[in-house]
Amino acid sequence: MDLHQRPELKQKITLSPQVYQGLSILAMPVTELQALVETELLENPVLEVEEFEDSVDEAEEERSDPEDDDRSWDEWLDRYEELASTEPVVPRDPDMEASDTEEYVGSVQSFGDYLEQQLAMMNLTVDEARAARAVVGSLDDDGFFCAKLEEIAQVAGVTLEVAQRALEVVQQLDPPGVGARTLAEALRIQLEYLGIDEPLLVKIAESHLDDVAGSHLRKIARSLRVNEDEVRRLVDILRLLNPRPAGAFSPGPSPGYIVPDVTLRRFDDGWTVTSNSDAVPTLRVSTRYRSMLREGSGADSDTVRYLKDHIRSAEAFIRNVDRRKDTVSRIAEIVLEVQRDFFEDGKGPLRPLRLEDVAIEIGVHLSTVSRGVTGKYMATPYGMFELKHFFSGGYRTASGMDVAATSVKQRLRELLEAEEPTRPLSDQRLADLLSDEGIPVARRTVAKYREELGIEPSWARKRR
Numbered sequence: 001m002d003l004h005q006r007p008e009l010k011q012k013i014t015l016s017p018q019v020y021q022g023l024s025i026l027a028m029p030v031t032e033l034q035a036l037v038e039t040e041l042l043e044n045p046v047l048e049v050e051e052f053e054d055s056v057d058e059a060e061e062e063r064s065d066p067e068d069d070d071r072s073w074d075e076w077l078d079r080y081e082e083l084a085s086t087e088p089v090v091p092r093d094p095d096m097e098a099s100d101t102e103e104y105v106g107s108v109q110s111f112g113d114y115l116e117q118q119l120a121m122m123n124l125t126v127d128e129a130r131a132a133r134a135v136v137g138s139l140d141d142d143g144f145f146c147a148k149l150e151e152i153a154q155v156a157g158v159t160l161e162v163a164q165r166a167l168e169v170v171q172q173l174d175p176p177g178v179g180a181r182t183l184a185e186a187l188r189i190q191l192e193y194l195g196i197d198e199p200l201l202v203k204i205a206e207s208h209l210d211d212v213a214g215s216h217l218r219k220i221a222r223s224l225r226v227n228e229d230e231v232r233r234l235v236d237i238l239r240l241l242n243p244r245p246a247g248a249f250s251p252g253p254s255p256g257y258i259v260p261d262v263t264l265r266r267f268d269d270g271w272t273v274t275s276n277s278d279a280v281p282t283l284r285v286s287t288r289y290r291s292m293l294r295e296g297s298g299a300d301s302d303t304v305r306y307l308k309d310h311i312r313s314a315e316a317f318i319r320n321v322d323r324r325k326d327t328v329s330r331i332a333e334i335v336l337e338v339q340r341d342f343f344e345d346g347k348g349p350l351r352p353l354r355l356e357d358v359a360i361e362i363g364v365h366l367s368t369v370s371r372g373v374t375g376k377y378m379a380t381p382y383g384m385f386e387l388k389h390f391f392s393g394g395y396r397t398a399s400g401m402d403v404a405a406t407s408v409k410q411r412l413r414e415l416l417e418a419e420e421p422t423r424p425l426s427d428q429r430l431a432d433l434l435s436d437e438g439i440p441v442a443r444r445t446v447a448k449y450r451e452e453l454g455i456e457p458s459w460a461r462k463r464r
Helices: 017-027 030-043 073-084 111-120 126-137 149-156 160-170 183-194 199-207 209-213 217-224 228-238 287-291 301-338 340-345 355-362 366-373 405-417 427-436 443-452
Strands: 047-049 262-267 270-275 283-285 377-380 383-386 394-396 402-404
Touching: 017 301, 017 366, 030 047, 030 301, 047 301, 111 126, 111 160, 126 149, 126 160, 149 160, 183 199, 199 209, 199 217, 199 228, 209 217, 217 228, 262 301, 270 301, 283 287, 283 301, 287 301, 301 340, 301 355, 301 366, 355 366, 405 427, 405 443, 427 443
Parallel strands: 262 377
Antiparallel strands: 047 283, 262 270, 377 383, 394 402
């Protein structure tokens, strides 16, 4: 085969670094964007934080192409200085309501710290306190004691009797059941804490937990030689106990801030969506470095070239941050318009809302809306919601009303909570009940929603 060359014309779309940066900024949560802004402020000397927001027309904010080498820098400087002269000489209205991000702080106290705080308030000897801390350090993520008393005695340098007393001290701490060596012991400690004196219940916890998990109440009744109703009463009590004493404590690191991108507030009879301007500072190009581009400033050609490159980079960064803020705000306004019934009391039904609908409304690509809602939060009078919470497909009822899938899931949960324990509702029966209410849902869809809610099928929920 002969090799030869031939010219060929192809069209190829590539992303410029500025466009790629804009897409990345749009997809970032606020906390990541804050870190990026701090990095840019350190790396780009011409970029600085604007102390006060400028009041300018949108037409004046439009900047010309940063890649145009024939740009008139003196004309740009004249316009920039004119805008700078419009800066307010007083700070913003101190009475203006601002979003307090401190109320959105998420933090989790470690389980070990929580227990050691309780130990510090107890009257223990030095040896007991040291052994008790060793016991706390030997607990697993569920709060169970997974070591041996001999090991505690050796590590703490105490006798076996002191180690035993230290374990008993830890088992008195909150949450009840902590420090237990087995699940049965944890349940017994919780029963003692609650003051429940049921010897049969202790026997069930020690010998019949597998039967309880499988709802084999008749088998338990025959083994204990009591009637099934009595076993059902005892099992109902047992199911109120916590099989994982430390389950409320996260073994992972403490989460950071969840900062809202937008805040929803009610004013009189209307609602207003405001961008969280405190989350990301307003940026501008430094006045000091702008003046060095003036003819007669004494700056050499290398300095001028350096400043022009960094000013172009700063302008592109500022433009991308502003575009992100504008896109998220526009999406939030559409969410407010569509889900107004929900925002009236925080309990109303959600209407179907798709990413495609929002993309068409604001005139952007679907992927732009997807980036604009992922990891973006809205602070409302009813709590913090991720924007994705308000997007879902839906159904049209017999009356012509649109119902979101999230509302269908909520109604499904209500039906399951109200079912009889001895006669749980099948997926088909649930589909029939929803259809009777005017919501046509297939059985396989009910099964899917039930699994997403973390609810077992009917055969596993049945109590014999």
